[in-house]
Amino acid sequence: MTPTSTLYADAPARHVFFSPARIWAIATNTLLDLIRQKVFYFLLIFAVLAIGISPFINQFNFQDQFQFLKDMCLGAMSIFTWLLSVLATAMLLPKDIEDRTLYTILAKPVPRFEYLLGKFLGIMLLLFISLLLMSVIFVITLYGREQFALADTMRYYANAPADVLQAQLKSIHDASFTISLIPGILIIFVKGSIFASLTLLISTFASSMIFTIMVSVACNFIGHLQAIARDVWLSPGTAGPLARSFLALVALVFPDLQLFNLVDDIVAGNTISLILFTKTAALGALYTCIYLLLAYFIFAAKEL
Amino acid sequence: MSAISIKNLSKVFPIPFRRERIVAVRNLSLEVQPGQVYGLLGPNGSGKSTTMKIVLGLVTPSAGSTQIFGRDSRMVESREEVGFLPENPYFYKFLTGQETLHFFGKICGLHGAKLRDRASELLALVGLENARDRRLSGYSKGMLQRIGLAQALILQPRLLVLDEPTAGVDPAGSRQIRDLIVDFKNRGITVLFCSHLLGQVQQICDRVGILHEGVLVREGRLDELISIDNQTELTLENATPEVLAQIHSLLASSNARIIKERQPQSTLEDYFLDVTSPKK
Numbered sequence: 001m002t003p004t005s006t007l008y009a010d011a012p013a014r015h016v017f018f019s020p021a022r023i024w025a026i027a028t029n030t031l032l033d034l035i036r037q038k039v040f041y042f043l044l045i046f047a048v049l050a051i052g053i054s055p056f057i058n059q060f061n062f063q064d065q066f067q068f069l070k071d072m073c074l075g076a077m078s079i080f081t082w083l084l085s086v087l088a089t090a091m092l093l094p095k096d097i098e099d100r101t102l103y104t105i106l107a108k109p110v111p112r113f114e115y116l117l118g119k120f121l122g123i124m125l126l127l128f129i130s131l132l133l134m135s136v137i138f139v140i141t142l143y144g145r146e147q148f149a150l151a152d153t154m155r156y157y158a159n160a161p162a163d164v165l166q167a168q169l170k171s172i173h174d175a176s177f178t179i180s181l182i183p184g185i186l187i188i189f190v191k192g193s194i195f196a197s198l199t200l201l202i203s204t205f206a207s208s209m210i211f212t213i214m215v216s217v218a219c220n221f222i223g224h225l226q227a228i229a230r231d232v233w234l235s236p237g238t239a240g241p242l243a244r245s246f247l248a249l250v251a252l253v254f255p256d257l258q259l260f261n262l263v264d265d266i267v268a269g270n271t272i273s274l275i276l277f278t279k280t281a282a283l284g285a286l287y288t289c290i291y292l293l294l295a296y297f298i299f300a301a302k303e304l
Numbered sequence: 305m306s307a308i309s310i311k312n313l314s315k316v317f318p319i320p321f322r323r324e325r326i327v328a329v330r331n332l333s334l335e336v337q338p339g340q341v342y343g344l345l346g347p348n349g350s351g352k353s354t355t356m357k358i359v360l361g362l363v364t365p366s367a368g369s370t371q372i373f374g375r376d377s378r379m380v381e382s383r384e385e386v387g388f389l390p391e392n393p394y395f396y397k398f399l400t401g402q403e404t405l406h407f408f409g410k411i412c413g414l415h416g417a418k419l420r421d422r423a424s425e426l427l428a429l430v431g432l433e434n435a436r437d438r439r440l441s442g443y444s445k446g447m448l449q450r451i452g453l454a455q456a457l458i459l460q461p462r463l464l465v466l467d468e469p470t471a472g473v474d475p476a477g478s479r480q481i482r483d484l485i486v487d488f489k490n491r492g493i494t495v496l497f498c499s500h501l502l503g504q505v506q507q508i509c510d511r512v513g514i515l516h517e518g519v520l521v522r523e524g525r526l527d528e529l530i531s532i533d534n535q536t537e538l539t540l541e542n543a544t545p546e547v548l549a550q551i552h553s554l555l556a557s558s559n560a561r562i563i564k565e566r567q568p569q570s571t572l573e574d575y576f577l578d579v580t581s582p583k584k
Contacts, residue, residue: 016413021410021413022411025410025411026411029396029399029407033396099394099396099397100391100392100393100394101395101396103360103362103388103390104388104389104393104408105408105411106360106361107360107361107362107383107386107388107390107465108408108411109380109381109384110380110383110411111380301364303317303362303363303364304357304362
């Protein structure tokens with residue numbers, strides 16, 4: 001060990017109440033942690049699913065092949081994003097508490113809301129990169145299949161009139177990747193952010209990681225039934241006062257996840273209006289903000 | 305202004321779903337002056353860690369107040385001048401030593417060349433220059449404690465809070481950490497130090513407080529607390545048998561009596577380090 005002379009020479013920097021740089025440092029560190037835990041290996045499973053399915057769908061016509069591929073890939077993207085948002089978020093706080101890293105961070109001039117926001121942003125970065133990479137694999141797979149279909153069609157319709165060939169080629173283009181898929185992918189991201197914030201909220205008071213995951217998974221199921229609970233709650237005379245109170249609780253606390261099932265419509269070829277997309281995304285952002293705010297209130301009062 | 309000021313501090317932890325509660329700290333008052341090394345001692349469960357956590361704003365007091373250099377320790381700003389090393393720290397195992405210091409520097413508002421220079425300086429200070437690019441998962445216990453000390457120093461603190469800094473560390477590592485604490489003291493840094501190794505506390509602390517079941521049972525300057533008023537210790541060098549005989553005869557003619565007479569011994573720690581340290 002060697003002594004130094006300049007270590008304590010400078011005056012410390014003044015504390016800033018809100019520092020995006022601090023939040024970014026915690027967010028990138030969270031992302032680095034997850035990357036070095038090799039979470040992106042799941043992409044291999046996704047790639048195998050997307051590419052490996054090809055031999056099994058060759059018996060369908062091209063339109064059905066594209067339909068099946070889009071259905072499967074967007075479904076897998078949705079499930080993987082949900083899994084990542086729940087599992088990766090559930091381990092953040094318990095791990096930092098167990099390793100006492102949380103003490104070391106919060107014993108520095110770091111406000112608790114910045115710590116939470118940094119952790120959440122780290123998960124958002126993870127979800128964004130994962131979705132981007134899955135989208136790239138999805139588009140490449142779709143493009144490869146489209147090229148194969150185009151070549152096959154040109155060979156099959158080699159002697160057909162040009163307008164017939166062009167109509168066939170256009171139908172293949174239309175059935176392949178279209179810009180309307182992008183809102184569907186973005187909504188998957190929004191849904192991931194809801195689950196990440198909800199899981200973060202649960203982990204602020206949960207006693208273990210397993211409990212956090214279980215409750216978050218239960219919230220997913222309840223969230224898909226929320227609309228039913230809300231309808232019954234709002235229809236007078238359909239239930240007793242106790243049941244109505246319970247239904248009101250479900251309707252107010254849990255997100256209505258049915259509203260975020262736009263992917264099915266998009267895959268079916270329906271175009272989602274900009275207004276519907278904006279409303280859905282804004283609702284997702286609202287849910288996320290509410291859950292983050294609740295998480296902060298609980299975490300701020302938490303005895304470490 | 306005191307480095308740490310604790311006034312009438314109490315902390316009660318309610319037990320969920322039961323009417324019982326645990327009193328971790330009971331009406332504790334103490335002051336740590338700037339530049340002191342203060343040893344907070346006590347058996348397990350005596351309230352040492354809770355007191356430290358309250359000082360650092362990690363736990364809210366049930367009653368009383370704590371201040372760091374005059375600022376309420378519940379305020380985030382009070383932690384600007386504090387470095388903390390928790391007991392058995394693990395940090396982020398996936399980071400290297402250098403990345404760890406960069407991370408803690410960034411959350412303290414450092415960046416660029418200043419951060420890189422500070423990290424390099426601290427790695428040199430704690431003797432981890434050669435392990436800077438190694439992940440913490442491959443660090444030994446002693447190395448983890450030393451990187452912990454380095455991160456505690458990243459923001460040029462005037463106060464260091466160290467919770468069992470040498471727990472589980474081998475004698476050589478323990479000596480290095482002790483020497484570092486002495487170095488901090490020489491630089492004017494206040495140290496609040498919590499340890500079960502009483503020999504080490506005795507070597508480096510100016511003042512100690514002893515907690516038992518949440519109550520501060522003794523507090524004061526170490527030399528005052530443990531000195532035996534009616535006894536005097538002499539250590540002679542090159543004393544011949546004649547000189548010793550004269551001393552004995554002088555003592556025989558007075559009321560004083562010799563309680564113990566023996567050749568001074570080195571400590572086992574010094575002997576161990578002498579045997580195991582690499583020969584130059």
